[in-house]
Amino acid sequence: MSVEMAVGTVSVxxxxxxxxxxxxxxxxRSEACRAARDAxxxxxxxxxxxxGVALRVLGPHAASASVSVSGADRWVSVDVSVPVSVLGLGAVGQARCQARTLLEQAVP
Incomplete structure (x- = not known):
């Protein structure tokens, strides 16, 4: 019984x-999208x-985040990328989000 219990405990x-x-x-990822939207x-x-707005929204994740703001014609685009880490494994991927909106002065 103890071997089965040990295997079951590890699996759980x-x-x-x-x-x-x-x-x-x-x-x-939700925080990255909120940061991109607000920026x-x-x-x-x-x-x-x-x-700076995006970094403030990201809070403790701001130190390792990447924020890119660009504009073309009447549009502005913000890309936010934050490393995702899992306890014991370190960084295992990136949470990315992009927000795109019209410049307010371009709206008739």
Missing amino acids: ALVLALVVGLVGAGVV AREASVGGPDPT
């Missing part, structure tokens, strides 16, 4: 770690620091 722990990692990745809004109204 691995599945639990996987679920926690996936939920964490979803939260990081795009800031850039569309002519704000002075859309990158």
